[in-house]
Amino acid sequence: DVKVTQSSRYLVKRTGEKVFLECVQDMDHENMFWYRQDPGLGLRLIYFSYDVKMKEKGDIPEGYSVSREKKERFSLILESASTNQTSMYLCASRETGGPNEKLFFGSGTQLSVL
Amino acid sequence: GESVGLHLPTLSVQEGDNSIINCAYSNSASDYFIWYKQESGKGPQFIIDIRSNMDKRQGQRVTVLLNKTVKHLSLQIAATQPGDSAVYFCAENFGGATNKLIFGTGTLLAVQP
Numbered sequence: 537d538v539k540v541t542q543s544s545r546y547l548v549k550r551t552g553e554k555v556f557l558e559c560v561q562d563m564d565h566e567n568m569f570w571y572r573q574d575p576g577l578g579l580r581l582i583y584f585s586y587d588v589k590m591k592e593k594g595d596i597p598e599g600y601s602v603s604r605e606k607k608e609r610f611s612l613i614l615e616s617a618s619t620n621q622t623s624m625y626l627c628a629s630r631e632t633g634g635p636n637e638k639l640f641f642g643s644g645t646q647l648s649v650l
Numbered sequence: 651g652e653s654v655g656l657h658l659p660t661l662s663v664q665e666g667d668n669s670i671i672n673c674a675y676s677n678s679a680s681d682y683f684i685w686y687k688q689e690s691g692k693g694p695q696f697i698i699d700i701r702s703n704m705d706k707r708q709g710q711r712v713t714v715l716l717n718k719t720v721k722h723l724s725l726q727i728a729a730t731q732p733g734d735s736a737v738y739f740c741a742e743n744f745g746g747a748t749n750k751l752i753f754g755t756g757t758l759l760a761v762q763p
Contacts, residue, residue, distance in 0.1 A: 578754060639696075
């Protein structure tokens, strides 16, 4: 089975801090994604990456950046954390960018920004 | 049933009964659909998928039905068990250059012993 590992289960940060969320997948998947999940809003796509060093903005990229230096690792960066970025962050991977490909998710990182 | 919005619908069933969770999708051109299960404190877990050239697909204790005419998707769970308690949400493949998945907000399934 595909394993998508997010480095932290819970994080508490202060407003203005720079925050790094790390994600690693072990199945040599080309595509990786970062979502945030908020009550009543479902999963919203922040950024995604088709391959190493490639990134594309999702639906809500403002306040975030990403890094994909190695195929297995996709990092989400909050340059200056704000309270409205308190959320559950989910990383996912997918084998290719073709149609009909399901996403495999990590367990999530619950981030609280105080 | 499930729809994109600010509330989380809840379906309460007795253990052993069959459950039906509904989803209305938005794009008539979507060609691929997935159901995910998310237990409390965990990431979403793939349950079953269906392509738009099919009306029905069965898995172990689960069946997905697709009605393209009314853009409706349903997940049927047979003989619901306490371990089935979770949030279930559907996703549609919006197609286009990115093959982006659009997720619904979910339905909470509560199984009563």
